[in-house]
Amino acid sequence: MILEPDILQSYRETFEAHLAENKIDEAVISAQNISAGRVAQVLTNRDYNVIIPFLEKADQKQAGQILAHFSPEMSVEVLEQMDPKIGSTLLDDIPIDHAADIMQLMDQDEASELFSMINPNLEAMIRDLMRYESGTVGAVMNSHFTAVKKGASIADTMLAIKDAPVQIENKNYVFVVNKKGTPEGVISMKDLIRTNPKKLVDEIMTQNVVAVYTDDDALESAQLLRNRRFQMLPVLNEEDRIAGVLLLDDAIEILSENMADMFMHIGAASADESFYTPPLGSVKKRLPWMAGNVFLNLGAVAVIASFEATIEAIAALAIFLPMITDMGGNVGIQALSVSIRSIALGEVRLSEYWRAAKKEIVVGLINGLALGALFAVIAYIVQANMILGLVAGAALGINVLVAGIVGGTLPFLIKRWGGDPAMMTGPVLTTITDITGVTIYLGLSTYFLMSLVGG
Template sequence: MERAKNEEQILRAIIHTVKEGQPDTLKKIIQELSPYELAMHYRALPKKRKPLFLEWLHIDELVALLENLSKTAQLEVLKIIGPLRATELLDVMKSDDVALLLTDLPEKEVERLIAEMRAEGKKAIRKKMKYPKKSAGRAMIDQYVWVHQSYSVEKTIAKLKHFKKYADFLNYVYVIDDQKRLIGVASYRDLLLCDLPCSIADVMTTDIYKVHELTKQSEVAKMIGSHDFLSVPVVNDEGILVGIITADDVLDIVMREANEDIEMLFASGKEIDFHTKPFVATYKRLPWLVLLLFIGLVSGSIIAKFEATLEAVVALAFFMPMIAGMTGNTGTQSLAVVVRGLVKEELTTKKTVKLILRELLVGIMLGIICGAVISIIAYIWQGSFTLGLVVGASLIATLIIGTLAGTIIPLILNRFNVDPAVASGPLITTINDILSLLIYFGIATLFIEKLM
């Protein structure tokens, strides 16, 4: 509570300094903020105060701000600060961050934004943009140090000191041959613990974990996460070193993928947060909801088809929401497990079969336990053993099917290289609603005479 109150006071102070035209006071406030806090307060600023706020920020502060904003907010900043300052900003940003920022923009818009950049930076961006969106090449950086295999350790250390501006990325030194092919890697520790007259070839390891420039970013994240690397080298078809991907870049990738999966999982649309305008949020959510609306009409037609059964035994209606809700919930749970697992695991046929069998067993156990409980409740509540049997058996069957649906659908999508998060929670829930009603009324119809 105290922290929230303090943040509110800081925001008010920022708004006041901008409103009263006090840039020196604003700079003092900003110096006390972390990049995350700076971005948080920027998002909360009234729209009319943002241009002057951004104008008073130093270029390094703008870079820090952009690193903590969504892509939509980043593009908003570029638009507000104007083409000249936007060019200056893009020139000092890391090429992989710029490539990510410009990813979904039309080619003409990209060219307009980078037109006035320095030739070297412009060339690097254009090269990055040629790689597929979620490839290692799009995420790699060129701020790394390489040495030739003929270097001594002393000469290698001297080169590392010369490139001290790359300090944030100097975790490993990469060794190349005459054709610039990656042949070895050495860590700082390796260099410090050896004798200076030693050759880099004697220190380096040739057992190199590396990725191809077209490797999926998610695969790179798995490798770095599994082996606790600080960075991993990226090579082309000829084995030539073309860049590196660092652990902090991988964290950004994982966070971005997780956010996209969560958005797709709940069909909420991309880039919707506390500050999204109502019209924009509606526009992004509407397509999913319209689709699910029409799918949901199938549920109504099923109920209409079994209208005679429902009229004969009105008590069946009491358990419809519970059956549909439980089936949808268990399907969404399985979906979340599969989507999360696919990020960490390389899927094989054996693992797929094992996962399906496990979820089938989970569905059976959940079904038996929940089915038994609801059977007893239905019997006590309605005084009908047959009704309890119908409701219990229906719940067992629907929980098994719901669990399998939540498991198999994302696996099928993944098999066809479609993001499994596309099988969103609402879609799985709607499909399971239809299946649960079919099963529930189907079983009830079989026992209709005894129910009456």
């Protein structure tokens, strides 16, 4: 049966209606027609007095998958309010790396209670992931994977895949390991199916396996996986044995979170802050950056103050100041966003800032001429002063050019110097565009002061 978008939408609407009427049993039934991700999306907007009963009555496997789609912080709150016996069963159906994230955030007593109720092997795997430092690939790897010994037959390998635990999320690839557990090759399911069952895996495996280590940076490992277009990467421990795998889904999540964190930094927000951060905690994270921004903006204030006589002579100049500074900021943020995205996804090398500069010069010249001309016409119409229109248009055009170059190249330079490009570039960029815009505009106005006064 083909499920068309309108049919899927009707299923979701039915599910939401049952939840709104607090008909939990009916909601559980209707949720069977919806993906776990979509159910989680709907439940996220509901109170816990609806979420908890729903998960407790839902099929265990589906409930676990839904819980895995919640944020770790929300999952912690759900498990702490849920019957511990039911909550412990859900951990069986959560990806092992997600379970480790959840248990790491949970109150120690609550976590100990849940650990006491789950399978000892599962507890050992979760605790094993929890020992890795946050930000390393070991902390996000999945401990479930398929591997066979070198010298195994194709038939034995197919049997191993058939009997593999359900927790293995990707069975499309099998690693071939030596006696020490070190990977020496990898085989795809496609190749296994096409090969004579009597042959050995050694004959068809792809050698030179690309791997990472548990202590390697998770973001760099995710970028490697994406750039190589693999579905998974083996993660090795200090003994060169496979400890787990980095899956494509997890790599995408890491890259997405990194991009989200970087764009939060642009606004001088902290990546450590979330919806669940207490109000005083949010104040501590935000206030220092805002206070620092006050001192950065004093540069623009000082520039305006130095042109006080010009502004007093021609009060109309103040009308266009916000437009010129705001336009520079907007253009700079556009260029900044493109550069930070490229850096976050590992699409470019840090040494390519000259290439970024050349591109932004071309873009800035074209956009600056177009926007400057447009603004010159608008300024002339508003004030009926040709010189003022030309000055305002020229100032805006030059500021657009400068903002594009700064926004496009500064992230590369800051990253190369070892800093956080998003955290440092946002406040710096806005200050630079404000100062350059004001300086160019009021500087040109001062130069042409007599012509402006004369109209």
